[in-house]
Amino acid sequence: MFSTMISRSARPSSIRRTAIGLENRRTPIVRFYSSQSSTPAITRLLTDDPRMSKVVVHGGIVYISGQTDATADDIVGQTRNTLQKVDDLLEAAGTSKKNLLTASIWLKDIASDFQGMNGVWNEWLDPDNKPVRATVEAALAREVLLVEVQVTAAIGEKLGRNG
Structure with a gap:
């Protein structure tokens, strides 16, 4: 679902990955933001x-x-x-x-x-x-x-x- 926040025209270099680590989860939640804004x-x-x-x-x-x-x-x-x-x-x-x-x-x-x-x-x-x-x-x-x-x-x- 988080990938829907990325426009199709966004380049990988313009995307910043932010991982939110949760101790009880094997896979952290990853949110993507465009480099223009850190808040969707x-x-x-x-x-x-x-x-x-x-x-x-x-x-x-x-x-x-x-x-x-x-x-x-x-x-x-x-x-x-x-x-x-x-x-x-x-x-x-x-x-x-x-x-x-x-x-x-x-x-x-x-x-x-x-x-x-x-x-x-x-x-x-x-x-x-x-x-x-x-x-x-x-x-x-x-x-x-x-x-x-x-x-x-x-x-x-x-x-x-x-x-």
Whole structure:
């Protein structure tokens, strides 16, 4: 992942390697920076919540915080509304679901809600640009919530297969 911070035009001589040694790891974490700056740019959007940003952009990647919806009473409605929030946040960051890289989905009751959530997901998803995805059961932040979705996406030009 750290290599994504290097532009394709960067020459090896202009790259400075910084290793962060961790005693309990066999391989140190290596971060790359261009010689022009020792701090990669980070953009934070929608930061009204005192605990977190809803969107963080770094190294050409958009990170969307976990999104939920409590206005609908069933999994289909909550999933549909949650994915609309994801669409809106991706658009605010200058990208779209065509550029999704990963999706993490948490369900309150996977046995009862997986099929309903998956039906809405399949309608929403761009079938030619599917991200990697994990879906698990979890206790969510509020009793009324049935689903939470968190995604990452590439930013910039449309990078999808048909984009």
